[in-house]
Amino acid sequence: MTTALPGFPPALVRRLVIKIGSALLVDPAGEVREGWLRTLVADVAARRAAGQQIIIVSSGAIALGARRLKLPRGGRGSLEDAQAAAATGQIALSQCWAGLLGEQGITAAQMLVTLDDLENRRRYLNASATLERLMQLGVVPVVNENDSVATAEIRFGDNDRLAARIGQAAQADAVVLLSDVDGLYTANPHVDASAMLIETIDKIDARIAAMADGGSASGMGSGGMTSKIQAARIATGAGAHLAIISGKVDSPLSHWADGGRGSIFLAAPAKRARKGWLAGRLTVRGRIIVDAGAEGALARGNSLLPAGVRGVEGSFARGDVVDIATQDGRVIARGLIEYDSDAATKIAGRRSEDIAALLGEMPRSVLVHRDHMAMI
Incomplete structure (x- = not known):
């Protein structure tokens, strides 16, 4: 433009x-x-x-x-x-x-x-x-x-x-x-x-x-x-x-x-x-707190994996919009979550291959897919 x-x-x-x-x-x-x-x-x-x-x-x-x-x-x-x-x-x-x-x-x-x-x-x-x-x-x-x-x-x-x-x-x-x-x-x-x-x-x-x-x-x-x-x-x-x-x-x-x-x-x-549309939304259902490694991975265009998550806030269902924030509170991205809040809390900080053992199944390997995420 x-x-x-x-x-x-x-x-x-x-x-x-x-x-x-x-x-x-x-x-x-x-x-x-x-x-x-x-x-x-x-x-x-x-x-x-x-x-x-x-x-x-x-x-x-x-x-x-x-x-x-x-x-x-x-x-x-x-x-x-x-x-x-x-x-x-x-x-x-x-x-x-x-x-x-x-x-x-x-x-x-x-x-x-x-x-x-x-x-x-x-x-x-x-x-x-x-x-x-x-x-x-x-x-x-x-x-x-x-x-x-x-x-x-x-x-x-x-x-x-x-x-x-x-x-x-x-x-x-x-x-x-x-x-x-x-x-x-x-x-x-x-x-x-x-x-x-x-x-x-x-x-x-x-x-x-x-x-x-x-x-x-x-x-x-x-x-x-x-x-x-x-x-x-x-x-x-x-x-x-x-x-x-x-x-x-x-x-x-x-x-x-x-x-x-x-x-x-x-x-x-x-x-x-x-x-x-995602980035411009004014309402979200929860917040995912990530570490520095995950922040760098998202900046490079990758999806959010459970391993980089340090905290889960709010009550949400699969498909709801959540913010992704750093540990010092900066919101860096917004996206559609692949798991509900209870499941996201259970797998936070764990490797993707551990999801099946923790939840009894592993329907998805990522918490927020890059195609359904907008950096802010």
């Missing part, structure tokens, strides 16, 4: 995901910031006219619904309030997007997804196929988390990571997160005047992760810089660039393309589709 350029121009980025948070789309009184949104829709129309395919990931349903239902704490006082607010606000949100896009001659489509829709392989492929067909038809999908049915345990919780997963499912070239800050800083710029913007990030290491601040400045949204860096891991691992730019200006995409500031996380080489 071509090296990222500020603005993600249509000539270089064929398919773009744009994420808009609640604090940008909804004002403190719970009304849509329609004047600002019109400028963004005009940006979208201009990019489409230049040949770029656009997918929108839009927050705002809970904030809009809370005002209509007169719920306290912006509708986030309880899971039940959030679900009711989302169900009410989603109608208003979709009507707003359909109307403004329609004024530009653009057909909008609504897609509501849950975390489980993208963590389940079959439903993930269904979502991917739907997005692809909408792109072929010239439609702009407007995607949001289905908060009316999502539970506290099984939800994205923020649309930054949702945007990255949608980008992966749609095989997008880039993702843009419109934010209340204009990129990643060395410290929180709201409280530290010496903080400096980092314009290009080619690798997300511990130093970059340490710069994140988990708070949402507006109190209206659910994400912070931590969620944006997590989103960047997913997007870049899927071969897409990810940018964080300011949404606090009119025509934010044009402003950025004309020299506005922002941070770009550069794409890594894309993994094969199944391995990319």
